[in-house]
Amino acid sequence: MIVGFDYGSSNCAMGVMRDSQVTLVKLENNKHYLPSTLYAQHNALISDYVAHHLKQSDIEGFRQSRAHLLNAVPAIKRDLDLESSDTGISIGQAAIEEYIDFPEDGYFVKSPKSFFGAVGLKPQQIAFFEDIASTMIMQIKQRAEQQLGYELTHTVIGRPVNFQAIGGEESNQQAVSILTTAAKRAGFKEVEFLFEPLAAGVDFESDLTTDKKVLVVDIGGGTSDCSFVQMGPSFRDNACRNSDFLSHTGKRIGGNDLDIALAFHELTDFLGRDDKFKSGLPMPNQLFWQACKINDLQMQSDFYSDKNHRDLTAMLREIEQPERLQRLIKVQENKLSHRLVRQAELMKIALSADPQSHCDMSFIGKDLAKLITDVKLAEALENSLEQICILAEQAIQDAGTQPDVIYLTGGSAQSPLLKAALKQRLGDIEMLSGDNFGSVTAGLTKWAEKLFR
Template identity: 40%
Template sequence: MAIGFDFGTSNCSVAHVVNGHVQTIPLSENETFILSALCAPTRAAVSEYLFRCLNIAPSSSAGEAVLSRAMSDNRAEGLEVRLDDVLFGKQALNLYLEDPDYVYYVKSPKSFLGTLQLREPQLVLFEDIVCAMMANIKSRAEAYLGQEITETVIGRPVVFNTLGGEKSNIQAEGILYRAASRAGFKHIEFQFEPVAAGLDFESTLTSEKNVLVVDIGGGTSDCSMIRMGPKWLTKKDRPETLLAHAGKSVGGNNLDISIAFQRFMLEFGKETNYKSGKAMPTMFFWEAVATNDVNAQRKFYSYENLETLKRLRAEAMYPEKVQRLIQVHQKALGHMVVGEAEKAKITLSDQSEYIASIDLLSEKIDIPIFSEQMEKSIAEPMRQIKNLIKEILLQGEVTPDVVYITGGSARSPIVREAVKSVLPNTPIASGNYLGSVTEGLARWADLCFK
């Protein structure tokens, strides 16, 4: 049996085709989406969980070395890894929020894929995390359907990491492929996410059109210019219809991080001075909320940085604010702060004001944020998204008949206005913002594995 698998930055979902109709498969309490999050007692617990609880072996000698080290570390800590020690989705998030100091929490591992200059053990860990999440989703889908799933089409962005180029794409797709194979999929294909979203839109067309698909996902923004229409619906080989592709590693997460950095970090000491009058560096505040940058997170949460932050507090004009930054470090609260920024972004799509509430355990900070402030905070990522649309127009050398906009962040009026600013005279269509990629992947899987 074949499914379309959207391994998303924010959420994951799967679907299949039954009698020509796409059916999304419930994954959690009748919800068709599961949060892209994992929580475990320790980082080392993830690798042992796969081997001991799911009988999933490493895919390389480097993986075997990581597993051996993980099992040794777990024994040294007196940890016997059990099946219910590793949680996923909202259960993982709830445990993290309940006790962030004593768990290993990962959200949006897809954001880390394609990061270059990483050591082999880190790449192995990413593969293990992705494999654990995929195995969990596969198991849930099989339990619902009552049959084994062996074939899948997995969505991927046009560009995983803007800085790494094609090397990043090869590394990231390799991790996804190995993880899916270890999770039990026997036949695996990939499809660009904007193309998949376009396939879903194509099923509604009654005539031929040049369609610009703009997919604003959690971690990436992708554009594809595609010639669409009824005559292409059942064709797998259609290279002449794929006119251009472009992508950047900027998406909804970047908007959340920008809000957290520009607005929230003011309460943690950003834009304040040392007692000497010299301006305090901003890098510390950026690294605290850059949850999609593995190197920034590793630097912020290092023991050496804790000592630096303490010196910063001693020299700061407002030490009580820097103490909050230390709390973020000591309690691993970066994901919580960015999560509150995401709530602000969503709420301000429909309202003019939102009161963010950041719980540092020792105190709770209420921060008002207005829609104009949010728009200013996300100006830079929005500029990048507009430039991406301009790039695809140059590549495709055609004017689209319609723009099909999708992705969770595409619901924001600010995003839609950005698209309009580049193509003011082109109609904009939208469908299932969160589900169009999944549904398109399911359609492609139905074609691939017939």
């Protein structure tokens, strides 16, 4: 059977057609959206999970390619006091809760799709990301099938226009290959892809009664994408839509980057960002970007390295306010980067409705909190919002015409700051808001139905 699958940077969702309407599948705790997170008590357990859930015909080759990890699993499970049947794997909200309770004990990844197009990945790293994606898709597909009562065999998966700011089409092909491999291992027989902003546009188009030139602006968790599309009654039944898609732009900057920027600019002062050495030299900003950049594999590896721990500890003797640097060391020792950025995300959400909010930082220091205002939020996000506006301008320029309407979708697309920035740069063009999370899934589902029926 057919399903639309949004394997998003922030959330995952699946949709099926029922009585000519899209129905979202409940994936976790009676909710339609499952956070794109995974927690494993040991990274080898991820490959072990895949090995135990592959089709019989694929197991032998997989086991040979992952032998160095799989051979260690029995000893790992004994050390972790796990039964042989225990997976040691959690996804979604359960993974977040495991990470909060045991941040230093396991392997936690948020928004894994953000890494799939990374430049310079070694073959073993690509294989590991395939296993992460396979594990998540296997579990999500299984949950959907249990609820629906039938097997899912065909899917259209959403993808950003560009998975990475650098790397170009090679990065895109690498990421699509990882997702294709994972979906096939999870049991999908047919896998196709559709640009996420186009998927949102397909959903929006369903209700249009007149033709419109639409700029779809999709601000996801890991990427921002714009698609300029001719839509409406004259176009939606076309079997081939290539000529209707006038332009696409995209960049690896999304809601996660807004959270990271806010964390760096407003929360790392607690960790000593503005402090000085006794020599008078300032603390290097790079340390604090490394602590916050949860979507950058190399920066996180550098931050959590043994060398960095030794360097930070040595700095304690040279810094004017060692108690603040000690908090950064606590973040490093206890793997609290995701927790730090999560607090920034909560502040971003709160400040969309209120002019100020208190950020709870007690997880790195007793009774530690900070009042953050919407003015400080705007200052922290200024550069990121500027980049999104440039993407929208480029899409319009490439299309060679002005849009009749701007359609905003995605988790961060409803930010008043973003709307104000777009209006200032693009002029007084009508802006409409879609379902922040459901538009892409609905469009993918409608496209899958058209493609596979």
